[in-house]
Structure formats: C-alpha cells, structure tokens
Amino acid sequence: MKNTYTERLDSVLNNGVTDEEFHEICNAVHPTILASRISELEPERAKFILDKLSIDQVAAIFSHFRKVQSREIAALYPDEVLADIIEKMPHDDRVDLVRQIPVEQRETLLSKIQKVEREDILRLSRYEEETAGAVMTSDYMVLTENMTVEEALNKIRKVAKDRETIYNAYVVHETKRLLGIVSLKDLILFAPNARISEVMFTDVIFARVDEDQEIVANRLSEYDLLALPVVDEHNRMVGIITFDDVMDVRKEEATEDFHKMGSVGLMGVSLKDASIPFLIMKRVPWLLVLVFMNIFSGAGIAYFEDTIEAVVALVFFLPLLIDSGGNAGSQASTLMVRALATGEVKIRDWFKLFSKEIFVAVAIGIIMGLAVSLIGIFRAGPEVAVVVSLTMICCVMVGSLLGMSLPFLLQKFNFDPATASAPLITSLADIAGVVMYFSIATWYLSDKL
Amino acid sequence: MKNTYTERLDSVLNNGVTDEEFHEICNAVHPTILASRISELEPERAKFILDKLSIDQVAAIFSHFRKVQSREIAALYPDEVLADIIEKMPHDDRVDLVRQIPVEQRETLLSKIQKVEREDILRLSRYEEETAGAVMTSDYMVLTENMTVEEALNKIRKVAKDRETIYNAYVVHETKRLLGIVSLKDLILFAPNARISEVMFTDVIFARVDEDQEIVANRLSEYDLLALPVVDEHNRMVGIITFDDVMDVRKEEATEDFHKMGSVGLMGVSLKDASIPFLIMKRVPWLLVLVFMNIFSGAGIAYFEDTIEAVVALVFFLPLLIDSGGNAGSQASTLMVRALATGEVKIRDWFKLFSKEIFVAVAIGIIMGLAVSLIGIFRAGPEVAVVVSLTMICCVMVGSLLGMSLPFLLQKFNFDPATASAPLITSLADIAGVVMYFSIATWYLSDKL
Numbered sequence: 001m002k003n004t005y006t007e008r009l010d011s012v013l014n015n016g017v018t019d020e021e022f023h024e025i026c027n028a029v030h031p032t033i034l035a036s037r038i039s040e041l042e043p044e045r046a047k048f049i050l051d052k053l054s055i056d057q058v059a060a061i062f063s064h065f066r067k068v069q070s071r072e073i074a075a076l077y078p079d080e081v082l083a084d085i086i087e088k089m090p091h092d093d094r095v096d097l098v099r100q101i102p103v104e105q106r107e108t109l110l111s112k113i114q115k116v117e118r119e120d121i122l123r124l125s126r127y128e129e130e131t132a133g134a135v136m137t138s139d140y141m142v143l144t145e146n147m148t149v150e151e152a153l154n155k156i157r158k159v160a161k162d163r164e165t166i167y168n169a170y171v172v173h174e175t176k177r178l179l180g181i182v183s184l185k186d187l188i189l190f191a192p193n194a195r196i197s198e199v200m201f202t203d204v205i206f207a208r209v210d211e212d213q214e215i216v217a218n219r220l221s222e223y224d225l226l227a228l229p230v231v232d233e234h235n236r237m238v239g240i241i242t243f244d245d246v247m248d249v250r251k252e253e254a255t256e257d258f259h260k261m262g263s264v265g266l267m268g269v270s271l272k273d274a275s276i277p278f279l280i281m282k283r284v285p286w287l288l289v290l291v292f293m294n295i296f297s298g299a300g301i302a303y304f305e306d307t308i309e310a311v312v313a314l315v316f317f318l319p320l321l322i323d324s325g326g327n328a329g330s331q332a333s334t335l336m337v338r339a340l341a342t343g344e345v346k347i348r349d350w351f352k353l354f355s356k357e358i359f360v361a362v363a364i365g366i367i368m369g370l371a372v373s374l375i376g377i378f379r380a381g382p383e384v385a386v387v388v389s390l391t392m393i394c395c396v397m398v399g400s401l402l403g404m405s406l407p408f409l410l411q412k413f414n415f416d417p418a419t420a421s422a423p424l425i426t427s428l429a430d431i432a433g434v435v436m437y438f439s440i441a442t443w444y445l446s447d448k449l
Numbered sequence: 450m451k452n453t454y455t456e457r458l459d460s461v462l463n464n465g466v467t468d469e470e471f472h473e474i475c476n477a478v479h480p481t482i483l484a485s486r487i488s489e490l491e492p493e494r495a496k497f498i499l500d501k502l503s504i505d506q507v508a509a510i511f512s513h514f515r516k517v518q519s520r521e522i523a524a525l526y527p528d529e530v531l532a533d534i535i536e537k538m539p540h541d542d543r544v545d546l547v548r549q550i551p552v553e554q555r556e557t558l559l560s561k562i563q564k565v566e567r568e569d570i571l572r573l574s575r576y577e578e579e580t581a582g583a584v585m586t587s588d589y590m591v592l593t594e595n596m597t598v599e600e601a602l603n604k605i606r607k608v609a610k611d612r613e614t615i616y617n618a619y620v621v622h623e624t625k626r627l628l629g630i631v632s633l634k635d636l637i638l639f640a641p642n643a644r645i646s647e648v649m650f651t652d653v654i655f656a657r658v659d660e661d662q663e664i665v666a667n668r669l670s671e672y673d674l675l676a677l678p679v680v681d682e683h684n685r686m687v688g689i690i691t692f693d694d695v696m697d698v699r700k701e702e703a704t705e706d707f708h709k710m711g712s713v714g715l716m717g718v719s720l721k722d723a724s725i726p727f728l729i730m731k732r733v734p735w736l737l738v739l740v741f742m743n744i745f746s747g748a749g750i751a752y753f754e755d756t757i758e759a760v761v762a763l764v765f766f767l768p769l770l771i772d773s774g775g776n777a778g779s780q781a782s783t784l785m786v787r788a789l790a791t792g793e794v795k796i797r798d799w800f801k802l803f804s805k806e807i808f809v810a811v812a813i814g815i816i817m818g819l820a821v822s823l824i825g826i827f828r829a830g831p832e833v834a835v836v837v838s839l840t841m842i843c844c845v846m847v848g849s850l851l852g853m854s855l856p857f858l859l860q861k862f863n864f865d866p867a868t869a870s871a872p873l874i875t876s877l878a879d880i881a882g883v884v885m886y887f888s889i890a891t892w893y894l895s896d897k898l
Binding site for chain 2: 004005006025028029030153156157160161166167169184185188189201202203205216221222223224226243244246247248250251254257258260261262263264270271272276278279280283284286287288291294295297298299301302305308309312315316317318319320322323324326327328330331333336337338339342344345349353356359360363364366367368371372375379396406421422423426427434
C-alpha cells in the first residue's frame, strides 16, 4: 500500500496542477501532511496554495502549523478572512493562533469574529499558561441525565460533523455540574430506551482548571483515557483535554526538562526556528552562573597552593576525581528528576530513596576508589594512591547524595526539579571535590609538606 | 464532585467489607486505581483481594500492574487460573505478562491457554523488542469493502464489548491487504446503505511491523490518531498500535534518553522497584569509562607540569575553563539529542545547524572570554588574563561544536544519539580544554618559563 495521494501532492506543489486535481488530492491527504508540506514553502507561496482550498481545509491546516509558520502566514491574510478561518478552527488551537497575532492587530481581528466564538476565545485565553485551562478545548458533547440512549445518539449524530471528538460525552446538571461520563461505545451497546443516568459512569477521572498541565497529562495517560473533563472551582464543567493535546504537552514538558538538565533556558520554539541571538540568550546566563560557581573551585585550589606546590603530582588526579563526583551526581539527579517528572516518585519517597542511595553511593565509591588506586600506585606511589582512593569514595558519595537530594529540595520549594542539571551538579561537586581532595592530601601527606 | 467510590475503596482495602459492597465499589472504580491500590499490598494480600473479583476484572487489573508486581502476584496463581486470566487480557498486555513468567513455567502455562489465544501470544511475542510489532495489539475491528454502513455498525455492535477499541475499523482485502480505514464517527454520519468502499479513507497513515517504536509513536502523535494500523512486509495487516500504548512508548523512550544523557545504563524498571545491586550495575560502567577518559586529562596536565610549576596561578582557572567547555558542550548536545529524538531535526539538517552553531559558539565564547578576563586581571594580572580569555573562547567553541556534532555522528552510525551524555561531552571537553589551556599558556607566557 502506497500513500499515492501524498506522493501526488509533492509533485503538485512543485509543478502546479489544475484546481480540480488539487482539490481531489487535498481532500484525500491528512491535514498534518498538507501543513508540513505547505509550511516548507515561502509564506507568499503558501498563501497562494491555501487560497485554492476551502475555509474548512485552511482552518484544519492552520491548526497543524508550528508557531512561527502560523504567525508568518496569518500576517498575509486580511482580518475578515482570518476571522472566518479562526471561527472554523478547533477551539484550543485557535487560541494559540490568536496569541501569535501582534497585540495591536488582535483587537480589530477579534471584532470581526462572531460574538459566541469571540467570547469563547477570550474565555479560554484567560487561563494561565501551562495549566489545564490553557490546554483544554471548549468543544465537547454534553448530555443530560434524563435523556434516553436513543435521544443521546440522535443528538450526537446531529453535531458530530463539527465536533472534534464525539467518543466521550459528558453528562452535566443544569447548574453545569459534571455528573458523569458516557462513551459512544456504551451508547451503542445499551438499549435505545435506557436512561443516560443508568448508563453513565459516575466515578469520573477529571482535572481542575488551574492544575499544572504536566500533572493532568500524566493522569490522562495513567488511566488510558481519550479525554479528561476539566471543572472549575465550583465543579462546573468548563472543557475537556484530549489525548492528542496531552501528547503534545508531554512532549513539550519532556523537552523542557531535557533542556533544563542541559542547563539551557526555556526555549518555547523549535531548534530549527530558533534564531542565533535567541540561542545565545538562552545559553549564556547559565554558563555565567556556572563560571561564577567555578570561582569557588578555583578559590579552593588557591587555598591549597602550598600542598599543590609540594606534591605537583596531585594535579594529575584532580580532573579525574572531581569529574567522578560530578558524574555520579549527574546520574543520581537524572534518575530523580525523571522519576519526579513522570510522577513515579513523590516527595514523600525522599527518605526511602535517600537511604537506598547511601548504599548505592558507598558501593560505587568503593569500586571507583579501588579502580583509581591502581592508577594512583602506578603514577605516584602508594601514599598518593591512598589519598586518591579516599577522596574518590568521598567525592562519589557527596556527589550522589547531592544529586539525588537537590531535585527533591527544588520540588519542595516549588522550583522545577530539572533545574538540578548535570552542569549544576558537576559544578557543586567540583567545589566539594577540590576541598575534600586537598584537605585529605594535606592531612595524609603532612610529613611531606 | 468527589470520587467517592475511590475513597470507599481505600477504606475497604484497609478494613475489610462484605463481598457485596466490595463488588459494587470495584465495578465503579477505574481498573488503574484498583491496580495501583492493590499493588501496594503484600502479594499474598493482593491475591486474596483479587480472588473476590471476576476473572474479567482481574484481567483488567493485571494489565495495569507494573512489571515487578505482575510477576510477583502471577507467581501465586495456579497455571489453570492464570491461563484464564491471560485469555481475558488485552492482547498486547498479556504478552508482556507472559514475558514475566519464568521460562521453565512458561510452557506448561501456555499449554493451558486456548489454541487461538496461545497462537496469538506466540505470534506477538516473536517481534523484536522496541519495534512496532512488539507494541501492537492483534485486537482490532476488521471490515470488508463491500459491506454496507449498516452491516458494519451491526458487526461492531456485536463485538464491541470484547474489543479494546472500536472507534476505528480497518477495511481489509481477503488477502489481508489493508485497503482503508473507517472511523465510527463516519459510520454514524453516513447513510446506512452506503458501501464501505465509498466511505473509507484510503490514504492511510500506517506503520511497518519492524519499524522502531519511537518513530512510529512520533507518527501517531504527529497525525493526532487514535490508532495506527501495522502491516507486514507484504502489506498485510497484522495489528494496530493504540494511542495509550504510544503514550507509554514515548514516556519510556524519553526516560531512556534522560538516563542516557545522565550516563546511566538502560533501566527497564521503575526507580522505586530497582534493587541496590541493580542500580550499582547500571551506574558503575559509565563512571569507569569516564574515569579512564579522565586519565587523558591527567596526562595532559602531567605533560605541562613545568608550565604549572612556573605559574601555579594557572591552576586556579583550570576547573573554570574546562568546565565551561563541558557546559557549553552539554547545552549543545542536549538541544541536538532532544531535537533528533522528537524527529524535529533530521541527519540532513546537520550542515545547516553546524553553521548556525559556529556563530552561536563564537558569540558565547567571546562573552564568556570577556567575563573571565575580569576575573583573570583581578586574580593574576593582565598576562594570565589574556591566556585565560583566549582559552575560554577556544574551550566554548570546541565544546559546543563537539556537543552538537557527536549526536549526529552517533545517529549516522546507528547508535543512540543520547549516548552523547553531558558527562561524556564534559570528559571530552576536559581533555581538549587541558591541552588548549596549557598550550596557549606555554606559548604566550614563554618568557616566564
């Protein structure tokens, strides 16, 4: 089986074609493919292509553009047409598009949009970024308790075409309170004259509108749900979060954590779309913070200058020892940051994991100490070897316990645990490592100094 | 709205209750909740609770256990009962459970399972781990081209209860070749007497059975699909991958990448379930590799011992310089590894991104060089400051270009780009940093030596 339509699309975009053939192809191809191919064109050429399509198709394509493309192409449309497109877009995606429009243009644009839709956009855009409210859509199926299954199915049939998702319907009281949930599968299976109140599932898994998007995303995934209803502080239903949005949230959150772990600032745009000054701005601040911290390692070295001058051979082992502490710490913090992010580990687990980490760190320290003692004897004789081995055990222990505890501490005080990045842990472990190394050396080799 | 059943479940598990009440609660509570609560109990107690439930419920709960729990609790069941449970489980989850059974017990267990189901398990377990085949389920809706919409809906109604998902149905030729896909939404909207061949969507997005699970997961998410059909090398349909499995795959893959970036070995179990010896085994090998690499940094230092003895003040700046190179490199590699993993960046983009990175790295290098020159003048006078600034620019550039290129290189030769972990880049940047630093110092300060 070949995706022949997709292949024909590629040749059509390059060579031009009759409008009729173009329509046939665009009807058969998934909007994601259309969006990805069209976004590779120059904005003007993209607009020229989009103009051949229906408003519904353009709306579907717009909801698959990346931020930069949607901003650039939207800028080419007159407000009236853009307003029509926005009205047809999925409720959550259009809010994202409106956010891309320059503020000065936004008000005139919104004034061209129908009142109901405009109010919906304003309502959804009021929620804080990264909360359930900011990710949800207001486009969902509502049923009432005393409907029959047949009535419910008829209602669904009537609106299905314009609904993003119809596979779950939400049973809502007249006060808008969420009472239960019915799946289309259940509706198909139950007798047509059964009441919705008998059919609905009442132990609903839901989200609060102000909950963090990552927590909500993990919940939907944990329960294998197609969508999660969102309620406000009065338990009134205000929207749903669908599985595809959750996938995007989780990808975004994982990317954010990755970047933090590499001590890169919050990006928010694709690496391909990021400009050079933007990348510099996102990378320099952390590098400067880390350099500043490294001054303390330097100060430690300066403080022990006499020891170093007496036994220059010690410098040979310096990178090896302080790096090992940093590496063991990076391992521990990586394990912890990820486990906290997926919800697999909670703050209350700290003590249990800390106790386990002590054993792990001691064992790793001893193994590493033995390994390095061989290098020590070979390079600088038994006395330095003892110093190096002892330091290695201390470095690995301090690094590991620091690496595993810092993410918890950050989470406890409502910072992102991923801030405990490998470079940060490495710098902290370096400072501790320098001090421990030369203290142990000064003490053990005191007869040589 | 409160999850009252869930609350009642908690009190019931602690205090005991009549079987009747227990059944009422278990029917109303999501199996994920039951699984998470029951898995916190001792295995024997868990089995005691499970014995009160129907085989269908136990099967649903088993498919939500983590590996360790499912193994421990399954071990308490006689083969006959376990075989019954396995027959009722989702087709993909039961393969995972069978994998947890000790090999010597597996054959007797399989012999107790019905032939059709047994063959299905064996077929699914034949696919290599981390491929589409290993994640897919063989439980999907099949339609034929010449059915009417009404016939299709009747068929779906008949089997809906036992199907994991009914919202997409697959139109398959008698040779098993995949022809198209129909959503339940379409079936509800089209006229009952329309032919499936007129209704189906033929430009199907699909996966090959031997494709990597991460690529397939990204595809489903990119197209916002509920499920992706999987075909073999002859384009015959062999299974589907559903969105919930894709979420698990993506989580697993992101965790794997995180761990690799922190230079931890492949875990495969939850951090909470990992034993101390297991954790040591997963962490020590990389630490040893990195120590071995650090010997080269040490050797570099040893080579320049004369320079160091002449200007001991140089040692002060050593951690600061080599760490900055490593940190800039970690940033670059993190950005690249993540962009490659999400499919946002492809190997063919290397040259474009490399050119961009050169500008970014030079700019960051100059900023960092200026910052460090201030510290240099203050600590050790203008001459050392020049050496330190020049070295900083070189370190940041080499680190960045190394960090951004290594993931591409690894991908190119079919290794996982995430192997370019922060600690690995740091160690490589250290070696380069030591050599550059003391070479520049020896050259620039030659009159002092």
